[in-house]
Amino acid sequence: MRRLALALVALVVAFGAAADARAADSLLDKVKQKGEMIVGTKYDFPPMGSINKDTGQPEGFEVDLANEIAKELGVKAKFVQALSKTRIPLIVNGNVDLIVATMTHKREREQAIDFTMHYMITGQRAVTRKDTGITHVSQLAGKQVAAVQGGNAGPNLLKVQPKAVLVQFQEQTEALLALKQKKVDAVVSDDVLNQWWVKHNPELVLVGKLYTIEPYGMGVRQNDSRWRNAINQALMEIWDSGRYHEIHFKWFGQKPEFEIPWYPK
Amino acid sequence: MADAVLSRTAAARAARRWQWFETPRERRAFLLVWGGLAALVVWYFFFGPRAQYDYNWRWSIVWQYRRFLLWGVGTTLYIFAWSLVFSLVLGIFCGIGRTTNVRWVRALSVGYVEIFRNIPLLVQMWWAYFGLQQVVNAVINDPLGLRILIPSTFACILALSLYTGAYMGEVVRSGIRSIPRGQWEAATSTGLSRAQTWRHVVLPQALVIVIPPMASEVLNIIKNSAIAMTIAITDLMFYSQKIEEETFAGFEAYTAGTLLFLLLTLLAVGAIYLVQWLLGLKVRSAG
Amino acid sequence: MESFWKWHVIPENLGFFAGGFRLTLTIFVLAWVGCWVFAVIFGAMRHSSRPWLRYPAAAVVEIIRGTPGLMFVVWVYFLSQPLIGYALSPFWAAVWALMIHQGAYAAEVVRAGLNSVPRGQVAAGYSTGLGYVEVMGWIVLPQALRNMAPAVVNRSVALFKNTSLAFVIGVIEFFRAGTIVNGRENASFSVFTFIAAVYFVCCFSLSRLGNRLGQRPGVIEDTTAV
Numbered sequence: 100m101r102r103l104a105l106a107l108v109a110l111v112v113a114f115g116a117a118a119d120a121r122a123a124d125s126l127l128d129k130v131k132q133k134g135e136m137i138v139g140t141k142y143d144f145p146p147m148g149s150i151n152k153d154t155g156q157p158e159g160f161e162v163d164l165a166n167e168i169a170k171e172l173g174v175k176a177k178f179v180q181a182l183s184k185t186r187i188p189l190i191v192n193g194n195v196d197l198i199v200a201t202m203t204h205k206r207e208r209e210q211a212i213d214f215t216m217h218y219m220i221t222g223q224r225a226v227t228r229k230d231t232g233i234t235h236v237s238q239l240a241g242k243q244v245a246a247v248q249g250g251n252a253g254p255n256l257l258k259v260q261p262k263a264v265l266v267q268f269q270e271q272t273e274a275l276l277a278l279k280q281k282k283v284d285a286v287v288s289d290d291v292l293n294q295w296w297v298k299h300n301p302e303l304v305l306v307g308k309l310y311t312i313e314p315y316g317m318g319v320r321q322n323d324s325r326w327r328n329a330i331n332q333a334l335m336e337i338w339d340s341g342r343y344h345e346i347h348f349k350w351f352g353q354k355p356e357f358e359i360p361w362y363p364k
Numbered sequence: 365m366a367d368a369v370l371s372r373t374a375a376a377r378a379a380r381r382w383q384w385f386e387t388p389r390e391r392r393a394f395l396l397v398w399g400g401l402a403a404l405v406v407w408y409f410f411f412g413p414r415a416q417y418d419y420n421w422r423w424s425i426v427w428q429y430r431r432f433l434l435w436g437v438g439t440t441l442y443i444f445a446w447s448l449v450f451s452l453v454l455g456i457f458c459g460i461g462r463t464t465n466v467r468w469v470r471a472l473s474v475g476y477v478e479i480f481r482n483i484p485l486l487v488q489m490w491w492a493y494f495g496l497q498q499v500v501n502a503v504i505n506d507p508l509g510l511r512i513l514i515p516s517t518f519a520c521i522l523a524l525s526l527y528t529g530a531y532m533g534e535v536v537r538s539g540i541r542s543i544p545r546g547q548w549e550a551a552t553s554t555g556l557s558r559a560q561t562w563r564h565v566v567l568p569q570a571l572v573i574v575i576p577p578m579a580s581e582v583l584n585i586i587k588n589s590a591i592a593m594t595i596a597i598t599d600l601m602f603y604s605q606k607i608e609e610e611t612f613a614g615f616e617a618y619t620a621g622t623l624l625f626l627l628l629t630l631l632a633v634g635a636i637y638l639v640q641w642l643l644g645l646k647v648r649s650a651g
Numbered sequence: 652m653e654s655f656w657k658w659h660v661i662p663e664n665l666g667f668f669a670g671g672f673r674l675t676l677t678i679f680v681l682a683w684v685g686c687w688v689f690a691v692i693f694g695a696m697r698h699s700s701r702p703w704l705r706y707p708a709a710a711v712v713e714i715i716r717g718t719p720g721l722m723f724v725v726w727v728y729f730l731s732q733p734l735i736g737y738a739l740s741p742f743w744a745a746v747w748a749l750m751i752h753q754g755a756y757a758a759e760v761v762r763a764g765l766n767s768v769p770r771g772q773v774a775a776g777y778s779t780g781l782g783y784v785e786v787m788g789w790i791v792l793p794q795a796l797r798n799m800a801p802a803v804v805n806r807s808v809a810l811f812k813n814t815s816l817a818f819v820i821g822v823i824e825f826f827r828a829g830t831i832v833n834g835r836e837n838a839s840f841s842v843f844t845f846i847a848a849v850y851f852v853c854c855f856s857l858s859r860l861g862n863r864l865g866q867r868p869g870v871i872e873d874t875t876a877v
Contacts, residue, residue, distance in 0.1 A: 179741060181821075272834025273494075281513065482812075484826070484850055497839070601719065604722070615730055622718050622722055
């Protein structure tokens with residue numbers, strides 16, 4: 100036991116070491132040199148990012164978009180899973196170069212990372228089973244509502260309905276499973292996913308209207324303007340050439356109803 | 365008289381043991397190995413490849429978010445307490461079951477131990493939370509219109525108790541087997557029944573013998589309870605991640621969580637020492 | 652009304668499960684090798700008669716053993732960049748984390764194995780003029796390895812079970828393959844029972860091997876539940 104106590108003290112002292120603050124080179128050069136860009140994307144969020152059951156590879160709107168951006172930059176994209184709670188640490192800690200994972204551009208998140216321009220705008224809403232009879236967010240008072248840890252959905256729901264009881268899972272699939280198993284009465288999530296769930300699960304139904312606006316931005320490392328500009332410009336190229344519209348049509352069956360904040364050359 | 369001699373030599377041995385280096389060559393070897401390692405670490409952190417990384421340390425986060433950490437510790441302790449009780453009971457019964465002469469009881473105990481020791485705890489917890497719920501839904505809820513839900517803490521405690529109980533059963537079994545057969549025979553010859561032998565002769569000795577390995581199983585309950593985070597339980601691990609989410613200070617958050625786990629482990633070890641001391645036993649460290 | 656008896660899900664997704672199992676095996680093999688390298692180094696240091704080797708090794712092993720495995724995996728993945736300047740992929744972070752975490756437990760096994768050889772034999776060996784290498788190679792190691800064998804198997808089984816922890820950082824190993832399939836098909840009972848059965852078969856066969864090796868006196872016990 101004394102050994103353990105000594106070990107504890109040693110650990111605390113060792114990690115009190117001072118940091119250093121040397122500037123880093125731009126990711127753009129590093130990525131071009133490696134020829135490969137590590138992208139964090141969702142694996143549990145169809146149609147944005149999910150795992151194809153036959154190939155075992157990630158597929159989705161965001162996966163295609165990331166692949167197009169990689170083509171623009173002349174590199175290959177390698178995908179890594181990003182959960183809602185891990186996507187910001189992944190960028191901050193340098194495990195990935197770019198996050199394309201249904202991440203809402205929020206002002207408070209700008210403390211830790213930088214965002215590219217929005218590539219999609221959606222909102223949040225609750226989904227429930229038909230047999231709960233819930234038709235409005237106000238009816239969620241005192242009910243168990245599932246959300247994913249680290250995402251916006253939980254805190255946003257509490258702003259609209261402070262009396263809801265949040266049950267936080269690691270991934271969207273678990274939240275959906277809990278809903279189907281009647282452990283929770285509703286799930287709150289981004290509407291792109293809600294629409295997909297309702298389309299593929301006839302026993303689910305949407306609850307009321309959207310109560311937030313979620314512009315999705317891609318996450319990049321802080322203070323790396325060259326990298327951020329490169330991604331923005333790649334996005335605009337993809338928009339100009341019509342590839343964005345093709346990808347959107349492929350995954351959503353319709354043309355996009357919004358415009359990315361485009362600017363001329 | 366013999367004690368005096370023994371304690372003198374023991375003291376002498378202890379005094380010699382605390383001498384760090386026996387020869388100057390050892391002292392040089394020590395400085396070379398550990399000094400070189402330390403120099404390497406310092407160089408790597410401040411001048412080498414890692415130096416390029418920019419990270420500002422914010423240890424005040426830990427104090428600011430102490431509320432979260434306390435809630436996490438509370439939940440972990442709650443799970444720990446319940447799992448401890450159930451796994452101790454299960455372990456003792458399983459240990460007795462494995463050494464009894466009744467064949468079906470022995471077979472049942474062996475089956476229990478083998479099944480629950482050879483499946484990862486993670487799988488067991490998810491099975492208890494999602495799998496069992498599906499069975500309950502299909503068999504009880506839907507036909508009868510009820511709504512029996514398996515709460516996540518229940519699933520966690522169930523899985524953790526069954527898992528640790530299997531290991532504890534093995535430990536108890538080894539303790540029981542270490543009691544010499546002669547004591548069994550002596551007990552029978554003085555007219556004690558089987559149950560009385562168990563209660564007055566075998567178990568008291570066996571349980572005392574196995575305290576060190578049991579202690580390490582108890583510590584394992586605390587560590588294994590971290591897995592509960594994956595089924596939506598807000599324990600210490602969950603809150604470490606939550607702090608990291610809100611402050612983006614991953615290193616500090618996880619270090620705080622790790623240190624708290626280590627602290628809980630220390631507290632558990634201290635509690636076990638206390639129990640040993642209160643029972644008048646010689647205090648031995650965990651295995 | 653939904654049934655829970657959806658066993659058809661498993662043959663339909665067998666390819667996906669197989670891919671996950673292959674990854675589990677890969678992680679297991681790599682981590683196993685590294686784990687025992689780590690264990691031999693630190694176990695020998697802990698067994699050494701020199702305090703300046705013993706105490707630092709003890710500190711390291713005790714700290715690592717006191718950490719939950721899940722937290723260690725998450726730690727290594729996220730903090731690899733700040734700590735060592737290189738961002739590990741989820742696969743390698745899981746391998747390294749398992750290596751070090753289970754290695755600390757394995758170090759205890761090595762130490763117990765070395766301890767199980769009576770000191771008298773070592774002394775006798777030195778007194779008949781054998782050097783350190785001969786004493787280790789001819790007297791200590793053969794006995795220590797034979798005594799350690801069942802505990803080594805036990806630890807390997809524990810390592811195999813702990814590969815499932817890699818799922819939390821996104822490695823698509825066997826367990827996560829199961830959760831992904833389950834998310835699509837909502838067949839929790841079947842999927843998780845199947846996963847449990849596969850793990851059981853693998854671990855049980857391994858531990859049967861360990862049982863057969865353990866039926867001799869002098870063998871050390873190792874039944875830790877991590």
